Amino acid sequence: MRFRRDDETRMKICQVITRLVIGGAQENTILTCEGLHARGHEVTLVTGPPLGPEGQLLDRARAGGYRVLVVGAMQRAVCPWRDLRAYGALVRQLRESRPDVVHSHSSKAGILARRAAAKVGGMKVVHTIHGLPFHAHQSRWLHRLYVLLERRAARVS
Secondary structure, eight states: OOOOOSTTTOOEEEEEEEEOBSSHHHHHHHHHHHHHHHTTOEEEEEEEOOOSTTOBOHHHHHTTSSEEEEOTTOOSSOOHHHHHHHHHHHHHHHHHHOOSEEEEESHHHHHHHHHHHHHHOSSEEEEEOSSOSOOTTSOHHHHHHHHHHHHHHHTTO
């Protein structure tokens, strides 16, 4: 099916991913942003800083022609105060931009973006699971916390 490029079909889409380092989820997210932008949609990509030894994809995203917003507090490591600041930044961004769709990728971004979208309201929410946050080497309490957070976030996506 061919997509029409007019105001009736143009959507505002906010993609959210924890960090833009070299990896499959990040490549997928950038390709999604590029494809949606090429079809005439207004795309914003919200990400944390590209911290890590993997190499970064932030420059590629910025060259894509869509808006890229880096939220310094959104980082992979769990830190309640920093995570709360990232959540607040996402709420402000969603209130300001009022996207039609929020599409989150990765565990941290998924929890924060789905909660922020539910708080702001009025938008469709999609979450893509690229890998599970659960593994055999984490503590029992952390495993239970992740399961609880994912179950609550799943209610709004």
